Amino acid sequence: MTSVADVYSTHEILSQHNKFDISGNLGQFSKEPAALESDQLARNLVASVAEIVEASSVQQGPSTLLPETFAALPFAPRPLGPGNAQGNTLPQLHELVENEQGKRKHRRLDDEDEDPGQSSKTPANTKKKRKPQPMAPASRNPKASHRPGRKYEMQWRLGQAPTAGIRDTKEQSNFERVLAAISNYHQGNAGGIWKTVMLQNAAEFDGNGLCEAMAVSIMLAAGFISAGQSESASQVLNRTLPLARIMLLSQHPQLCFYLTEISMDTSNTVAGRLRSSWKNYLAPLAVHILGERHPLSILLRTPLTVEQKTRIRKEGQRVAHEEHVRAFGIYSYQTMLHLWYWARLTAALGDIPESVRMLESLVQAWEEVYSANSAVAIAAIVEQARVMLASGDAGVKVECLLGDALRRNDVLTSGQALQPQYMDAAESRLRESSLIFSRLAAFRCLGRLHVMRSNLDNAIFCLQQALDIAELNLAEESSVRKMCKTDLAAVRTMQLEQAMGGLALADPTSRLPHTTTIIPFAPVEMTGTKIP
Secondary structure (H helix, E strand, O other): OOOHHHHHHHHHHHHHHHHHHHHHHHHHHHHOOOOOOHHHHHHHHHHHHHHHHHHHHHHHOOOOOOOOOOOOOOOOOOOOOOOHHHOOOHHHHHHHHHHHHHHHHHHHHHHHHHOOOOOOOOOOOOOOOOOOOOOOOOOOOOOOOOOOOHHHHHHHHHOOOOOOOOOOOHHHHHHHHHHHHHHHHHHHHHOOHHHHHHHHOOHHHHOOOHHHHHHHHHHHHHHHHHOOOHHHHHHHHHHHHHHHHHHHHHOOHHHHHHHHHHHOOOOOOHHHHHHHHHHHHHHHHHHHHHOOOOHHHHHHHOOOOHHHHHHHHHHHHHHHHHHHHHHHOOOOHHHHHHHHHHHHHHHHOOOHHHHHHHHHHHHHHHHHHOOOOOHHHHHHHHHHHHHHHHOOOOOHHHHHHHHHHHHHHHHHHHOOOOOOOOOOHHHHHHHHHOHHHHHHHHHHHHHHHHHHOOOHHHHHHHHHHHHHHHHHHOOOOOHHHHHHHHHHHHHHHHHHHHHOOOOOOOOHHHHOOOHHHOOOOOOHHHOOOOOO
């Protein structure tokens, strides 16, 4: 048996041996470069400790004491610094031992806190019972990544994000809205009101000249205003304005392109300003009668710029003509009458050659459909001559056109004309009521042609012929009869000034009412429509 004194002496020798030899071995490490790998230092340290323990056990001989074990180091070896190179490694080992002992101490305290009711003899339950915690619902929003390049990842994968669509401006939207309203008016009525009327009574539209007559009366009123005859203009308007309600309710095919013209007129002339006032009168009336969503209400009330109005005057008439062809056919009276009106508008916009071309093709078409001596063909010939006069052309061709129109008119009036190959309600109506106005329009054009040639005597003769025909066939309060008097009075005044040597005008026709007042159709008072 080994005595207690021998055991203590053995431990004392072992501790002294460890102190000197461990420091000696560490001193050898300090002589090496500090840049050695940490794992090599750990292996050397473990090997040195093992040799010391083996040597100590050999000197003591066999003993009943168990050899002291060394637990695995709970740390990763670190490279030696300048302080460790001088042999100061024992304080680090003491820190490790103290840390390990502190951990064990805290572990025992945790076990005692978990089960304070148990006795010291009863082993503590190391498995703590915990209540199951409810799991929070997973968020649907993806977690934001903190990677610096995350914000560029989707752009790199999918490309640049699409830009927002460019919205049309309000002015452009209004332009498209008006064009759509013109098309919707024709498409909506073609399958409803117009189709029913054409099946029941095809002459209803062709025989109704109210829209034509109101357009004529408005232009005559503008002529009276420019001539300084406001009283005559008021009389014409008083007979025309009360019929606006009937015109809107008729939903006539001519109504849309006529309202398009008066709504889009941007000229600063007397006729342009009167048309603007006429539109302002019709706009609230259309909303009250037809509703604010009706195409005619949209056409009259939608604000447009001057440039857009000029475009609508062209584009709107083109759309209207296409819809007329689709609804009535290319050679119907309604379609051909719109072509006549479109040519007149084209001349007002300044494109005289195109207007003349349209009227020439219209004359040929009407001569083929009806006959050479037809009222519709005469109206187209007179309009062609008027357009050429308005452009300043006072040549022989214009005079020949007017002479041809008067000859055809005489044939129809005398009853010598053969029965036309096609007679519809429009041709019949024009023969009954408009031949006189075609004749008056031709004489008025001839009077202006001679004024442009400075031949005032011939001009007075032609205008006197027109007045005689008007006094013979029209009532005294007729607006066309008054217009013939106005023409004749203006030319006689110019003749008097010329005789006195005071006439020096670059454009003598400026003293006369505008050529737009020359229309080969009947005004409102000749339609027989009663004022409601």
